[in-house]
């Protein structure tokens with residue numbers, strides 16, 4: 652393990668207790684280096700969102716440990732936790748509920764900087780513009796109300812809202828599942844470009860194997876709180892060993908095609924991000 656790793660060791664989290672209670676997250680471990688991507692796939696209720704919340708410090712774990720670049724996240728002071736939450740940003744799946752709907756794009760992007768007391772007005776403007784540019788949205792979008800944006804634009808604003816704090820790691824919870832198929836590729840393209848440009852580390856949660864394959868180099872399959880299989884995306888998605896992973900892969904026949912697309916084009920599809 653190196654000091655620039657994001658490490659989750661034997662993490663367990665339960666909501667219910669008693670003899671029949673199944674932990675939402677059960678003895679889960681992974682190590683993720685800087686600039687790498689880890690995908691977690693599993694059906695609804697597998698424990699994926701709970702795991703992300705534990706990773707970002709929104710939920711305390713019952714057992715196990717999360718270490719970020721050598722620091723034990725469970726032992727951070729309040730001030731250190733604020734700094735950690737700048738470096739590790741959670742992007743939620745539904746841009747319709749994760750953004751302040753009555754705000755303009757400019758207000759929504761400036762808010763995290765105000766909350767974290769970062770920069771003066773001019774610096775904030777520069778950071779907001781940089782974040783907006785990173786998600787391929789035009790400057791004129793700043794004055795628009797969040798309500799007036801399409802789903803794809805909202806999700807790009809949600810990503811920009813995370814980027815404005817200059818994070819090193821994004822935890823992406825179903826980053827495109829709330830979007831129409833036609834705009835999914837735009838948002839996935841933005842995420843691929845961002846990783847190349849900024850060297851971001853991603854933990855991506857999805858029930859969609861195509862999304863995982865496009866974004867993640869390493870993959871875990873989650874079932875009832877446990878990682879039942881873990882390995883390179885290539886191995887897990889092409890040669891799954893666990894019965895449940897085999898079931899997931901066989902139920903997603905389009906995975907292969909999407910892999911070919913990326914191999915040929917470097918992009919999930921050729922749609923430009925506008």
Ligand SMILES: Nc1ncnc2c1ncn2[C@@H]1O[C@H](COP(=O)(O)OP(=O)(O)OP(=O)(O)O)[C@@H](O)[C@H]1O
Pocket residue numbers: 666667675693694695696697698699700701702
């Ligand atoms: N705040 C909570 N209180 C009680 N139980 C919870 C809470 N949050 C999640 N759970 C339970 O923990 C389990 C895992 O839920 P979680 O939302 O993490 O799964 P998921 O894989 O992210 O599913 P989805 O894709 O539907 O969001 C489920 O049984 C869920 O009902």
